Amino acid sequence: MCDGCACGQKERQVPLGISNRHIHLSQEHIDVLFGEGYQLQEIKDLSQPGQYAANEVLTVVGNKGVLQGIRILGPARKQTQVELSQTEARQLGIKAPLRESGNLAGTPGCVLIGPKGPLVINEGCIVAKTHVHFHTEDGLRMNIKDGDKIDLLVKGEKEVIFCGVIARVGDTHKLDFHLDTDEANAAMAKNGDFAYIVNRD
Amino acid sequence: MCDGCACGQKERQVPLGISNRHIHLSQEHIDVLFGEGYQLQEIKDLSQPGQYAANEVLTVVGNKGVLQGIRILGPARKQTQVELSQTEARQLGIKAPLRESGNLAGTPGCVLIGPKGPLVINEGCIVAKTHVHFHTEDGLRMNIKDGDKIDLLVKGEKEVIFCGVIARVGDTHKLDFHLDTDEANAAMAKNGDFAYIVNRD
Numbered sequence: 001m002c003d004g005c006a007c008g009q010k011e012r013q014v015p016l017g018i019s020n021r022h023i024h025l026s027q028e029h030i031d032v033l034f035g036e037g038y039q040l041q042e043i044k045d046l047s048q049p050g051q052y053a054a055n056e057v058l059t060v061v062g063n064k065g066v067l068q069g070i071r072i073l074g075p076a077r078k079q080t081q082v083e084l085s086q087t088e089a090r091q092l093g094i095k096a097p098l099r100e101s102g103n104l105a106g107t108p109g110c111v112l113i114g115p116k117g118p119l120v121i122n123e124g125c126i127v128a129k130t131h132v133h134f135h136t137e138d139g140l141r142m143n144i145k146d147g148d149k150i151d152l153l154v155k156g157e158k159e160v161i162f163c164g165v166i167a168r169v170g171d172t173h174k175l176d177f178h179l180d181t182d183e184a185n186a187a188m189a190k191n192g193d194f195a196y197i198v199n200r201d
Numbered sequence: 202m203c204d205g206c207a208c209g210q211k212e213r214q215v216p217l218g219i220s221n222r223h224i225h226l227s228q229e230h231i232d233v234l235f236g237e238g239y240q241l242q243e244i245k246d247l248s249q250p251g252q253y254a255a256n257e258v259l260t261v262v263g264n265k266g267v268l269q270g271i272r273i274l275g276p277a278r279k280q281t282q283v284e285l286s287q288t289e290a291r292q293l294g295i296k297a298p299l300r301e302s303g304n305l306a307g308t309p310g311c312v313l314i315g316p317k318g319p320l321v322i323n324e325g326c327i328v329a330k331t332h333v334h335f336h337t338e339d340g341l342r343m344n345i346k347d348g349d350k351i352d353l354l355v356k357g358e359k360e361v362i363f364c365g366v367i368a369r370v371g372d373t374h375k376l377d378f379h380l381d382t383d384e385a386n387a388a389m390a391k392n393g394d395f396a397y398i399v400n401r402d
Binding site: 085086087090098127130153157158159160161162163164181182183185186187188 | 291354384386
């Protein structure tokens with residue numbers, strides 16, 4: 001049973017944050033959707049340094065459905081990327097594969113609608129692979145190296161272990177386990193809850 | 202890592218089935234929603250003996266949203282019960298608690314709409330506690346007793362362990378691990394996949 005896990009050992013504890021569906025845009029696509037040279041307006045810092053929630057939202061349209069008010073995260077990136085939960089991908093009728101952020105080759109596209117009109121993107125829709133961020137110091141303390149795959153127990157109202165979660169370790173990372181809304185809802189977890197690194201033989 | 206688990210041991214393997222949101226109705230509520238003395242029409246047997254999907258569907262209304270075409274499962278029960286995923290409960294604006302089926306005291310209600318008009322129910326909305334069915338023979342073979350709490354590894358496109366899952370063992374049960382759509386989507390699992398009983402020390 002889970003009671004035998006490494007829970008309660010504070011040095012193995014990782015705060016968790018729930019990632020809602022969101023969009024990263026290239027500057028080229030910002031220009032099309034919001035107007036030439038438009039700059040995203042930052043409204044809230046995110047847990048990872050330099051990343052922010054923008055004031056701007058878009059409508060995402062798939063073959064079977066529409067999602068309105070989808071938040072854009074800044075700053076602009078090299079490639080436009082739409083991150084959905086599996087539940088949302090199904091609602092939209094978009095066969096978004098499980099991918100690491102930035103690995104977009106062969107992924108399906110969608111239609112994005114902004115104030116300056118619709119934009120058809122040919123790729124960029126994914127369900128993001130579960131990942132956990134460690135600052136270099138946290139990685140050293142917890143003996144986790146960049147690229148390690150680890151098992152994390154989420155103790156919400158339920159207890160669920162996410163296996164083989166990719167660790168990203170570096171000086172620009174802040175300790176944080178990212179769950180999407182399906183994962184959080186499956187564990188009935190909420191922001192402010194903790195995950196625990198579980199060692200199994 | 203998960204590779205060290207009991208996976209691959211066929212005797213510990215349990216088929217999994219995904220439970221969509223659904224409604225169980227009392228005969229009293231069937232009368233109100235479909236007409237006096239109405240009988241549900243069976244269209245498909247479910248995995249558990251005697252249970253079936255009915256032809257009839259209802260609209261469920263909460264404070265924040267509406268879900269249409271929600272399947273009724275038969276036969277009629279003593280109490281009306283609306284089983285939602287956490288994602289759907291949030292969409293509807295219904296604070297459905299995590300409960301075992303049938304334990305409805307103090308749960309929130311909703312409005313159900315059928316062909317004979319709306320019905321306000323004062324309780325009955327839950328997120329069903331994850332559970333796994335064993336026929337008595339399977340329980341003996343796998344050394345699982347009714348009421349045991351066990352850990353089950355779901356190997357979909359991701360690997361997720363659901364901890365403390367309640368085992369229901371009896372002659373009227375058929376071997377089956379029930380996941381709701383949040384749990385299935387979190388593991389990217391589909392009907393026909395398997396779960397594996399995991400032993401941990």
